[in-house]
Amino acid sequence: MAERVQFNLERMVPALMDLINRGLFTKEEVKKIVEKRKSFESRISRRIPQKIDYLRYIEYEMSLDSLRKLRKARLAGENAKTISESDYAGNKRIFELFKRATNKFKGDVRLWIQYIDFAKKVKANNILSGIFVQAIQFHPTKATLWILAASWEYETNANIGAARGKYILMQRALRINPENKLLWHEYFRLELLYVEKIKIRRRILGIDEKSIEKEEAMEVDEEKTEDDGNVIRLPTITGEMVQDWNNESKERKTVDTLEKSSANALKEGINPILRGLLAKIVYNNAIQAIPNDLEFRAGFVNIYRIFTDVEEGCKHVFDTIMRDMATSPKARAYLAERHLFETTVDNTQTGSEKAEESEESKYISVSDPRFVTAIRACVADFEVAVEELTSPEMWMLYVEFLTNWKETVSEENLKLYLTKLLQKTFKACQKKGLVSEKVYEIWIKQLQSENNNLQAQEVAKKAVKAFPQNANLWTYRIDLAQVEGGKDESQQALYKKALEKNPASYTMWSSYNDWIMRQWELKTFSTEETNQIYTDAGFTITQLLPSVTLSTNDRNKIKDLIMSSHVKWASRASGIEGARATYKSIIKNMYPTFAFFKTCLAIEEEESKEHDTSSEAEQLYDMATRMDGDKEDIYLSYIAYLRSQKKFDKANHIYKKAIKEVPDREKFDVLCSV
Known part of the structure; x- marks a missing residue:
């Protein structure tokens, strides 16, 4: 070396x-x-x-x-x-x-x-x-x-x-x-x-079609201009000249014909290369190699929009999508939206600038006069698509399209047009029995935005009946249960039904937990009633969720939410003594996780600012270490706590106990030394 x-x-x-x-x-x-x-x-x-x-x-x-x-x-x-x-x-x-x-x-x-x-x-x-x-x-x-x-x-x-x-x-x-x-x-x-x-x-040389047409138009204008003495007139072609040309040799005529055909071949409208033939061939080969990929094909349209005179090329892409993916709801939705795509490009920009401009102005501006015509064309295509494809997904894409543009436009007449169209679409979709969960959610939100809460309540009832396992729809129904003039069960009864249908839904339990706290703060429930509701909820999640003794992430997440909320509420309602009585009862009867113990320890830590709570904290750690499963985090927290309390002898004792139970002693030693 x-x-x-x-x-x-x-x-x-x-x-x-x-x-x-x-x-x-x-x-x-x-x-x-x-x-x-x-x-x-x-x-x-x-x-x-x-x-x-x-x-x-x-x-x-x-x-x-x-x-x-x-x-x-x-x-x-x-x-x-x-x-x-x-x-x-x-x-x-x-x-x-x-x-x-x-x-x-x-x-x-x-x-x-x-x-x-x-x-x-x-x-x-x-x-x-x-x-x-x-x-x-x-x-x-x-x-x-x-x-x-x-x-x-x-x-x-x-x-x-x-x-x-x-x-x-x-x-x-x-x-x-x-x-x-x-x-x-x-x-x-x-x-x-x-x-x-x-x-x-x-274009720079002036031999493109637009320049030639402009030049020819100028020549016609010049011919129409009156002779004012400042114009030099070219000699006109006489009959004798035509006769002389007819008498020329066949070879000369052939040369003239060849020159004319060569000139025609260079015209953009005739020359297939300048009309994008090679790009079209590349595209055709691409979709043979990667068939039935809508996003892939849409990428070619995005590239087309960076350049000029690409209407024919874009149309070819759209035609092939219709030919190959006519039964795909997403493809039909894309084709319906194409009328709103903006195709104008600033030719003075570089390629990357054009790409950014094209992405920013993907759609025609809502203030553009073309917008109304374009959106009507989109609606017409969507109407055909939902008739030909009788699928919930197609209706959902149509509803999402109308909803998005309704929220985008600001002109009152146009907004009213889209609102009426949405109402008509919801009813048509329901009549065909093709309302999906997503459409129900959009429908309810749409009615709420129009302050039509009574109708929203009726739609929410139908929604949970059709999709009882959808927690979001249950949340909408429960929120609408107390609408003035409406008829529905109490929120507490609805929560009971919703949780029976969705025992493993964190969204449902989170909504229920917020509702309990809100009712207590509003004094709808007394302290005793709230405590009983939380206790019943704790037993419910322990009994209804699968595997009472075997830990799962989803189950633990819900248990942590309810049990930790119960202890926090008890601390607020009855102080530290109420919190201790609550967490001891939960530990004894409901198999909590280490996250729950962390909540309890945080409450004890807050109390330690005024009183010595070390014995309660150590008792909590001792109970946590007796839990089954991975104990590394528990022991690490316990040892760190004892060191912070300067109880080094007990910390060493817990360390010796820990190394007998943790699966990876070397890793544990490294974490302990940090």
């Missing part, structure tokens, strides 16, 4: 001497550079080198070369213009370090990307080509590397050969990774970008 380090250091001598001779660095500075490099070389020459050592070495060399450039810029005279070995030795060394690093860590894609970024930064195009070849050779399934290579080939080497190279790269990438969505989208984007650049050039 020492010989290799010495060899590498000796290779640096000519460049270092050049730095001294040109006055860029002093001898002392060069000596420090050598020491620093020797240290780095020793680290990366170890039997098992670390990637961080290579990166630190590279970072040091980059900083050193930046300093060299700054000092050279300050030089005056001929010495500043002279190019010598030290001018390119820095980059050469960095490239060598990257090469050694990637040889050691071939599987690190991020390291390869850093290597590529540096080569791009210093514009080392010849080296960069080889880096891409090596990186792709080691990582043929990494789409990012293929895309970087193709983009660099196209953007940096802007010529026909490079463009062909781009296509070859993308085609090779797709042969290896035919199901990679990112590669298909990038290939598609590059094809459109190539055509877009051609169109821009034609």
Whole structure:
């Protein structure tokens, strides 16, 4: 290893001497550079080198070369213009370090990307080509590397050969990774970008269709202009000229015909390449490789919207979605919404700016006159879809569409139109018996927003009857139970039914717990009644939830909520004595978890600010350690508490007891020492 380090250091001598001779660095500075490099070389020459050592070495060399450039810029005279070995030795060394690093860590894609970024930064195009070849050779399934290579080939080497190279790269990438969505989208984007650049050039030269049409219109206007003496008239074509042309040879006529056909072929409206034929072919191949993926196909529409004159291409994508996914509710909803997609693009922006603009303005603005026409077209398509696809999901997507836009628009007539349409849709959906849980939730919220609580109560009754296991629907019904003028059971009776139907629902128990506390605060329930309700709830969750003795996460979460809330309430209602009586009863009868003990200990800790509660706290810890299951957390907390109370002898005693019961003694020792 020492010989290799010495060899590498000796290779640096000519460049270092050049730095001294040109006055860029002093001898002392060069000596420090050598020491620093020797240290780095020793680290990366170890039997098992670390990637961080290579990166630190590279970072040091980059900083050193930046300093060299700054000092050279300050030089005056001929010495500043002279190019010598030290001018390119820095980059050469960095490239060598990257090469050694990637040889050691071939599987690190991020390291390869850093290597590529540096080569791009210093514009080392010849080296960069080889880096891409090596990186792709080691990582043929990494789409990012293929895309970087193709983009660099196209953007940096802007010529026909490079463009062909781009296509070859993308085609090779797709042969290896035919199901990679990112590669298909990038290939598609590059094809459109190539055509877009051609169109821009034609526009600049004035040979695009719009420019020609404008020029022809100007010529017609000129012909209509009266002769005021300032206009030079071109000679008109006479009958004799036409006769002379007819008498010309067949060869001349053939040449003229060929010239005319060539000119026609260059027209954007006729030329299939300029109309996006290649992009369409890429898309067709993509959906064969990855069929029936709506999100994948929608990605092509998003890319289309970055460019100009893409209505025909977007229509092709929409047509294929309808052809292949006509029975998919999500696909039909996407097709219905397409009328609201915004397609206008600012051509002065760059590609990335266009992408951001397109994403921000995905839909037509609600203030745009086109919006009303577009949303009516969407509604018409949705109406057809819900008739053809008799599924709850299709109706749900339609309802969500109407609800979202109703909340978005501010114009009163439009909001009223969407509200009436929503009411009609809810009733039609109910008539067909296709109301889903989500639609019921939206329906109830919609009625509540319109202050139509009586109807909302009736809908909530039907909802829980249709979906008794949905906790959210039960919550809506319970909240609406006390509507003035309505007829329903008491909230307490409804909670009892809801919890019988949903014994393992944390949402339901959380709602019930909040309701109990609210009733006590409102003095609807007395302290004795509240205590009894909490006690009954504790027994209920212990009996109804599966496995009384076996712990489960869902069961524990509900138990912690109710039992901890019971103790907290007891502390508020009856002080520390009431809290202690409550938690002792719970520990004795209801199999609490360690989280419950933490709640009790927190209450004791608060009490300890005024009175000594160490005996109660230790008693709680002792009871907690007798629980089954993983005891690491319990023992760690207990030992930490005893140390905080300066009871080191008892802490050691508990530690000895703990190491006999915890599964991983080494891990426990580490945690204890923290």
